[in-house]
Amino acid sequence: MMTIHTALTIAGTDPTGGAGIQADLKTFQEREVFGMSVITSVLAQNTTGVKKIEHMSLELIEAQLQAVITDISPSAVKTGMIATPAMMELLADYVKDLNVPYICDPVMIAKSGDPLMDEHSRQSMQRTLIPHATIVTPNIPEAQDLTGLTIQSIADMERAAKMIVTEFGAKAAVVKAGYLHEHSTDVLYANNQITHLHAQRTNTIHLHGTGCTFSAAITAELAKGYSLEQAVSTGKSFISDAISYTLELGKGNGPTNHWGYRLKGLPKS
Numbered sequence: 001m002m003t004i005h006t007a008l009t010i011a012g013t014d015p016t017g018g019a020g021i022q023a024d025l026k027t028f029q030e031r032e033v034f035g036m037s038v039i040t041s042v043l044a045q046n047t048t049g050v051k052k053i054e055h056m057s058l059e060l061i062e063a064q065l066q067a068v069i070t071d072i073s074p075s076a077v078k079t080g081m082i083a084t085p086a087m088m089e090l091l092a093d094y095v096k097d098l099n100v101p102y103i104c105d106p107v108m109i110a111k112s113g114d115p116l117m118d119e120h121s122r123q124s125m126q127r128t129l130i131p132h133a134t135i136v137t138p139n140i141p142e143a144q145d146l147t148g149l150t151i152q153s154i155a156d157m158e159r160a161a162k163m164i165v166t167e168f169g170a171k172a173a174v175v176k177a178g179y180l181h182e183h184s185t186d187v188l189y190a191n192n193q194i195t196h197l198h199a200q201r202t203n204t205i206h207l208h209g210t211g212c213t214f215s216a217a218i219t220a221e222l223a224k225g226y227s228l229e230q231a232v233s234t235g236k237s238f239i240s241d242a243i244s245y246t247l248e249l250g251k252g253n254g255p256t257n258h259w260g261y262r263l264k265g266l267p268k269s
């Protein structure tokens with residue numbers, strides 16, 4: 001019988017489909033992994049920003065988790081927007097006990113500038129979720145916030161990735177270059193080795209949900225049993241195509257194209 005790989009995302013929502021749970025499920029589907037989701041917060045947001053946020057109760061988050069894991073066991077699990085320390089405490093126990101690859105995307109602020117996590121949650125993330133992570137996927141501001149370093153160069157990204165592993169106990173970290181503007185070379189630290197992931201930078205404003213999509217693609221590949229290096233490399237190629245085959249949707253910073261990789265080699269509009 002065919003092996004079915006499954007992945008669970010635990011995160012907030014985006015009704016316009018570009019970020020959060022919706023971006024994760026689309027990405028899992030494109031990578032041929034059966035996607036499942038637990039919603040932590042419901043957001044009224046679109047390509048112009050976040051209008052309203054309501055957090056789910058801890059009881060409802062736990063009931064969703066129980067519904068999934070008592071029925072279909074995930075081959076890998078990912079967390080995205082986890083807004084409060086109490087949610088982090090709850091989820092830390094679950095990701096530890098699931099004992100499958102765990103991808104921690106430390107979502108703090110939306111690209112629109114709207115906060116997705118309260119101030120004191122930032123320290124909690126380091127203590128609760130990060131030590132259990134197979135890989136942590138911060139963007140530059142998140143990596144700065146976690147490590148206290150100022151990140152302006154590839155060498156700074158290397159230092160931050162290494163620190164997340166050696167000081168906070170994650171197995172690996174990839175620091176993403178999105179915010180640096182002059183290049184899109186991400187830095188992976190895994191198995192005591194630094195790897196640079198290069199991709200051509202696309203000149204576009206449509207970058208809503210890039211981090212969610214990248215980490216979901218990594219999650220899908222780890223669910224299939226690929227190594228960290230292979231999973232991150234496939235994730236990088238997936239997000240680069242999703243960005244470059246832009247859809248130009250929305251009135252603000254639009255979503256990426258989750259089927260972009262299927263268009264590889266075709267002209268870009």
Ligand SMILES: Nc1ncnc2c1ncn2[C@@H]1O[C@H](COP(=O)(O)OP(=O)(O)OP(=O)(O)O)[C@@H](O)[C@H]1O
Pocket residue numbers: 019109110111138139140176177178179184185186199200201202203204207208209210211212213214236239240243
């Ligand atoms: N203009 C661009 N061209 C090519 N790749 C890009 C561009 N912007 C970001 N990327 C890539 O997209 C991936 C996500 O990085 P980014 O730094 O945007 O994450 P993020 O800020 O967490 O995303 P978000 O918060 O929007 O979900 C990385 O691999 C990064 O290099």
Ligand SMILES: Cc1ncc(COP(=O)(O)O)c(N)n1
Pocket residue numbers: 011012013014019020021043045080081107109110111112116207208209210211212
């Ligand atoms: C539920 C949720 N999770 C993550 C993001 C980050 O994505 P971006 O920084 O592109 O807005 C978001 N906007 N919404």
